[in-house]
Amino acid sequence: MRIRIATAVVAGFVGVLTAGRPAWAQFGPSEPDLSGSWVPIPYEDQNERAGEGPLPADYTGIAFNDEGKALSLSTPLSRYSMIERQCELYPPHYLAVGPFGLKILAEVDPITGATIAYRIGAWQNRAETVIWMDGRPHPSVNAPHTNGGFETGQWRGNTLVTRTTHMKAGQIRRNAAQVSDQTTLTSYYIVHGGMLTLMTFIDDPVYLSEPQAVSRQFRMDHVNTVASVGTPCISAYEGTDLNSVPSYLPEKNPLIGDLKADFGIPGEAQPGGAETMYPEYRKKLKAIYVRPEKCLKYCGGSGPPLGGLGARGGGPPEGVGAPPGAPAPGAPPR
Amino acid sequence: MTMRAIRYLLAVFCVLGVAVVPGGQQAALAQQLDAQTLGDGMELFRVRSNFYVLTGAGVNIGIQIGSDGVVLVDAGDAAHADRVIAELKKLTPRLIRYIINTNGDADHVGGNEKIAKAGKSLVPAGDGLATILAPTEVTLRLSLAGYPSGAWPTEAFIETLRRDMHLNDEAIEVLHQPNAHTDGDSLVFFRRSDVLMAGDIIDMRRFPVIDLEHDGSINGEIAALNRIIDIAIPSVPLVSREAGTVVVPSHGRLLQEIDVVEYRDMVTVVRDRIASLMKEGKSLAQVKASNPTRGYTKRYGSDTGSWTTDMFVEAVFKSLAAERSKRR
Incomplete structure (x- = not known):
């Protein structure tokens, strides 16, 4: 007894x-530990992330629905030169879309040693991300949407699976491609050896017809560490009329046709849409695609460096042909 | 095992059981203090140390509490008045001194009479009940709509677009925004708390309601949105902080300046599209057929309910047409 x-x-x-x-x-x-200094391995989408940046109004490969296309095509980049937008931050999914490394700190319970949260340091244009690991619920619909959103996570083996809600509206690509404040983000932080693979799925019921998948790679680096605090931002007049909101009238975006001129990509592909994400789309374009006689932009290869951060143009000098492995004349775009 | 040993183990069990509640759970409790669910769809947000927002009472009600008493921004609808009074009593023993109406819609003023009766004016005159403050246009509207006189503003202002107060160690500005959502809209800015009650000027759930019947106008609406943006300050230069002015609309979630910028841009873009079509001589039917809200319809529009996309487009069209005919 x-x-x-x-x-x-x-x-x-x-x-x-x-x-x-x-x-x-x-x-x-x-369980695995996410904390540390993770430097980016920049080869994936390098030109878009850290090179010249995406071309204006190039929405190919984005799963926009008609509303998403209409919104983004009506938004000139000068919108972001408005005084009140200059210090606007990108939403948390910029972690996957942007170019920088991750400084991740663990917040540990002093008694149990349990990880309460991971904090991913801010960038110059992205707020700190806090991943709550203590099982707390997401806030109600009336709670503010913050720059960092509200993210909760759980380890599944070596993968930290997180869900982010309460984000602000913002760009999904740095060329006015936008998603709404109703977006949710599912992220997979996969730790393998000294490497971190970040796989994200951006799901916006308003502007996307299916989740947008974006991935990045990082490696742990104890020497070349990543900053954990973003730089300050001071706005200044950048030439945008202070009394107007720059916009293009519907179907009047003058940049439609740029991809055709530069790469031969038909105008119908430029606004994006889910089908433009998949290889099968090449077959659809095959009949109407005409390969330019020479490469004009982003010609790759080992030529001179591209035109520099933020600049348009650039690329190899005149006369430099297509890089090795480029498709034969008449072939559909890759 | 003896009973003594069992008692000893139980004592250890109790002490350690309390001590080892994980810190994360404590943090979660702390978070719940900031947003407390009250039931029946109501929530209480502690926005600042002495400033709360009560949601689910018809509109979001702002509550400033201090040694001078309670200042409310909006009273909510009539159906929730008793509940609002009960929640205020739970929150503070101090008396309700002011109710500031951000407009004359029923969901803002329905609780005026009951809640004013539950309070006491700081001014030793009149009926002694809590003061109801709003621009004169709200008084006119309530009287014309047949509200009992106890629901009318007792302190109406007409002489200026701004009424100032200093209560609970804080400057409070009541800023009339003429001809925006209606003719009687006000913003209420609590300077020290850095909280701006925005009324129905911004409604993230839908396109703004331009109530032409009560002298609302699209350009007044945009001017009011710009006023909010002028007042609200984001976290600059240290942008990565989650800080800045809290903007509280009458409906939906709490906002920051950039949310208002997003909304203002949307309203301005749609206004500009419709103005452009009108300049081309397009009729209302042609304007509607051109779908001028495209890109925003799925986020803010609706085909059903009390404020549809069609009604918004029509209101913008008529508002611009009225301004145009005034200029001629």
Whole structure:
């Protein structure tokens, strides 16, 4: 009898001790650790992220629905030169879209050692991201949408799976391609050795017809560490009329046709849409695609560097042909 | 095992059981203090140390509390008045001194009479109930609409577009925005708290309601949105902080300046599109057929309910037409 009582008491004691705590906390930390300085491996989408940046009004490969196309095509880049927008931050999905590294700090419970949250340091144009690991619920619909959003996560093996809500509206590509404040973000932080793969799915019921998948690679670097605080921002007059909101009237975007002129990509592909994400779309374009006689832009290869951050134009000098492995004349775009 | 040993174990069990509540759970509790669910669709947000927002009472009600008493921004609808009074009593023993109406719509003024009766004016005159403050246009509207006199503003202002107060160690500006959503809209800015109650000037759930019947206008609406942007300050130069002026609309979530910029841009772009079509001589039917809200319809529009996309387009068209005919 005494043994049974003792067993019950000890079981209850252990039960209370462990209530609300992750299983590993009872036996010492065994889950992966996300904290550290992760520097980007920049080869994926390099030109878009850190090179010249995306071309204006190039929405190919974005799963826009008709509303998404209409919104983005009506927005000139000068909108972002308005005084009140110059210090606007990108939403949290810029973590996957943008060019910088990640400084991740763990916030640990001083008693249990459990990770309460991971904090991913801010960039110059993205707020700090906090990934809550303590199981707290997401706020209500009346709670503010913040620059960092509200992100919660859970480890599944070596992968931290997170969900972010309460984000602000913002750009999904740095050329006025926009998603709404109703967007949710599902992220997979996959830790493998000294590498981190970030796989994100941006889901916007307003402007996307299906989730947009964006991935990035990082590697741990203890020497070339990443800053954890963004730089300040001071706005100044940049030439945009202070008393107007720059916009293009519907179907009057003058940049439609640029991709055809530069790359031979038909105008119908330029506003994007889910089908432009998939390889099958090449077949559709095959009949109408005409390969330019020479490469005019983003010709790749080992030629001179591109035109520099933020500049348009650039590319190899006149006369430099297509890079090795380029499609034969008449072939559909890759 | 003896009973003594069991008691000992139980004592250890209790002490440690309290001590080991994970910090994360404590943090979660702290977060719940900032947003407390009250039931029946109501929530209480603690926005600043002495400033709360009560949601779900018809409109979002601003609550400033201090040694001078309670200042309310809007009273909510009539159906929630008793509940609002009960929640205020739970929050503070101090008396309700002011109700400031941001416009004369029923969901803003419906609770005026009951809530004013539950309070006491700081001014030793009149009926002694809590003061109801609004521009004269709100008084006119309530009287014409047949509201009982106890619901009317007792302190109406007409002489200026701004009424100032200093209560609870804080400057409060009531800023009349003529001909925006209606003719009686006000912004209420709590300077120290850095909270701006925006009324129905901004409604993130839908296109702004331009109430032409009560002298609302699209250009007045945009002017009022610009006024909010002028007053509200984001977190600059340290942009990566989650800080800045809190803008509280009457409906929907709490906002920051950039949210208002997003909304203002949307309203301006749609206004400009419709103005452009009108300049080409297009009729209302042709304007509607051209879908001038495209790009914003799915986010803010609706085909059903009390304010449809069609009604918004029509209101903008008529508002611009009226201004044009005034200029002639």
